[in-house]
Amino acid sequence: MNTKRTLASSAAVLALTAGAAFAEAHATTLTIATVNNGDMVRMQGLTDDFNEQHPDIMLEWVTLEENVLRQNVTTDISTGGGQYDVITIGTYEVPIWANNGWLVSLSDGMAEDWNADDLLPAIAGGLTVDGELYAAPFYGESSMVMYRKDLMEEAGLEMPDAPTWEFIREAAAAMTDRENDINGICLRGKAGWGENVAFLTAMSNSFGARWFDE
Structure with a gap:
């Protein structure tokens, strides 16, 4: 029986990987x-x-830390190991893996109440290749600044409508109180593809940087 497997993405997305063997x-x-x-x-x-x-x-x-998961599933799917049938992984991989023939299209064979039109267009677009959806998002993520008003007031600060990274740095330093276990800011900082790429992309974009010319 020649079937394919599915892969899941992040946001987090769920997808079937090509080569998964199912019992008859x-x-x-x-x-x-x-x-x-x-x-x-x-x-x-x-x-x-x-x-x-x-x-x-x-x-x-099989539950793994993100960097370990990405390494394991990438090795398995690229070599046709067939260890996993369904995978959660980042949105970034979906178009690449779909073009490599490693994922199963979700356009056919889904439950009758499944409707891909319910997905947010921006998220669905990142999981679609040549008109075919290759992963189902479990959730989507956005980058935003949230802050405690009481700490801002104690530091004598007011959040501007369009804060700059320079302001965020200064505000974080002003609100930090190590003696009382208060840190001025919390960010994703762990090294690794998928661990901090979204944060670095948002920061880079705010300074005018782009990964590609178009």
Whole structure:
């Protein structure tokens, strides 16, 4: 039986990888590789609900830290290892992997109540190649500044309508109080593809930088 597997993206997206082998009858096992964040852990909590509707399918979860997950699934899917059937991973990989033939299109074979038109256009567009959707978003992410008004007031600061990174740096320093375990800012800073790329992209864009000419 020649089938493909699916991959999941981030935002987080779920996708089927090309080459996953499914049993012809019952006792099918789907191995799902996912990042170990809170949302994905909660998704695992739906396993019993899934099994009630699909008693012939067993879900096997492999939960990994993001950098380890990306390395493992990239190696597995690029070599045709077939270790994973469903994967959660970043939006960045979807068009590349789809063009390589590593992912299954979700345009056909989905449940009747599945409607890709319900997806936000910007997110769906990043997961679509040649008119075919190759991953289902579990959530989408945006970059924004949130702040505590009380700490800003104590520091004698007022948030401008369009804060600059220079202001954010100065405000963070002014609000930092290490003796009382108060840090002026919290950012994604862990090194690794997917760990800090979104943050660096937002910062770079605000200074006028672009990854590509067009």
